[in-house]
C-alpha cells in the first residue's frame with residue numbers, strides 16, 4: 147500500500163484538475179439547488195462511517211461523497227438567492243488564493259516564521275484603508291472575524307483604562323460585543339436607540355466606561371450610529387471608541403456612502419469584514435487601530451522558545467492568536483483581481499437591487515417597510531400579525547427558491563432581505579418578491 151504522501155504525489159495533478167472542475171461546476175449550477183439545506187439534524191452524521199478509514203482512500207471517493215452526501219447538507223451561501231443575514235461572496239480569485247494559501251501552509255507565529263504573511267497583511271490592510279478613505283498610518287491586521295477583532299479591541303480598551311469595566315453600545319449592537327465583554331469580564335451597558343435605530347448620544351452614560359462600541363451598519367437594520375457625537379463624548383472622558391463596521395464598512399469603497407464613515411477617523415479602533423461584502427472568502431476581518439501600543443500591551447506574551455533577535459514586532463503580539471493563518475493572500479488576490487472599480491461596481495449593484503426591492507414593497511399596500519435602507523438590506527413585513535409573518539418566513543424558505551431571515555425592530559417581527567451576493571441578478575431579486583407574494587396570506 148502506498149503511503150499517503152506517495153498517493154497524493156502520484157494523483158495530485160489529476161485530483162487537482164478534478165477538484166477545480168468540481169468547483170467550476172458547483173459555482174455554475176449552484177442557482178439550481180435549494181438555497182437552504184433540507185436535511186434533518188444528524189442526517190449527514192448517520193450517512194458517514196463512524197470511524198476514519200484504516201487504509202488510504204482515493205481523493206476521487208471524497209469528491210463523490212462530497213457531491214452525494216455532503217452537498218445535500220450544505221446551505222448554499224454562494225447561491226444568488228441567498229438573501230439571509232448578510233449575503234456574501236467567495237469570489238473566484240479568493241477561491242484560488244485559498245488553494246495557494248494551503249499550499250504554502252504558513253503559520254504566522256513570528257515575523258521570521260513568515261515575513262510574507264506579516265508584511266502582506268500590513269500592505270493589504272493599508273491598501274484597504276486607502277480604498278475606504280481611512281486615515282493613513284493606522285496599524286492594520288487581519289483576524290478570523292469581527293467577533294475576534296472586537297474582542298481584541300476591547301481587550302486593548304480595558305488595558306488602556308484600568309479600573310473601568312463597562313462597555314457602552316447601542317441596544318442594536320452585535321452580540322459579539324456581549325460575548326467579548328463576557329470573556330473579558332466587562333459589563334455591557336445598552337444605550338437606547340432613536341426611531342431610526344441609531345444610538346442616542348444624549349442617552350450615553352460613560353460612567354465607569356473603558357470603551358464605547360458604535361456601529362456603522364447594525365445587524366438588524368443596517369442603521370448608522372452618530373459616530374461624531376459619540377467620538378465627542380469619548381474624547382471628553384478619555385474613553386476608547388471602537389467602531390464596528392463589519393458589514394457596511396465595505397461600502398466605503400464608494401464615495402457616495404462615505405457619509406456613514408463621518409467621524410470614524412477619530413476612532414481608536416475599527417473593524418470591517420472583507421469576508422462579508424468585499425468578495426473575500428470567509429475568515430478575513432480587518433482590524434485597524436491608531437493605538438497599537440495598547441493592543442500590544444493587552445496581548446504581548448513571548449515565551450523563551452519564541453524569542454528571536456529580529457527587530458520586528460510580530461502580529462501575534464497584537465491579538466489572541468499565536469499561529470496566525472495567511473489571510474492576507476486572499477485579500478490581496480481580491481483587491482488586485484477586482485480593483486477599486488470592480489469592488490465599487492459590486493457594492494453599487496447590491497444597493498441598486500435592494501433599492502428596487504424596497505420600491506416594490508413600498509408600492510404594494512399589502513406590505514410595509516420597517517426601517518430606512520441606507521445600504522443593501524431591506525426590512526419589511528406583510529400586513530398582519532407577527533405570527534403570520536413568522537409563518538410566511540417559514541413557507542418562503544421551505545420553497546428552497548430563496549433564503550431570507552428575520553429580526554425584531556421596535557418589538558415587531560420583521561423580515562430582512564439582504565442583497566450582496568455577486569451572482570445575484572435583478573431577476574433573482576424579482577423572483578424573491580414573487581415567492582414572497584405567492585406565499586403571503588391574502589389580506
Ligand SMILES: *Cc1c(COP(=O)(O)O)cnc(C)c1O
Pocket residue numbers: 232290291292293294320322361363364365390391392393419431
Ligand atoms: C457580521 C457582524 C459581526 C460578526 O462578524 P463575524 O465576522 O461573523 O464575527 C459583528 N458586527 C456586525 C455589525 C456584523 O454585521
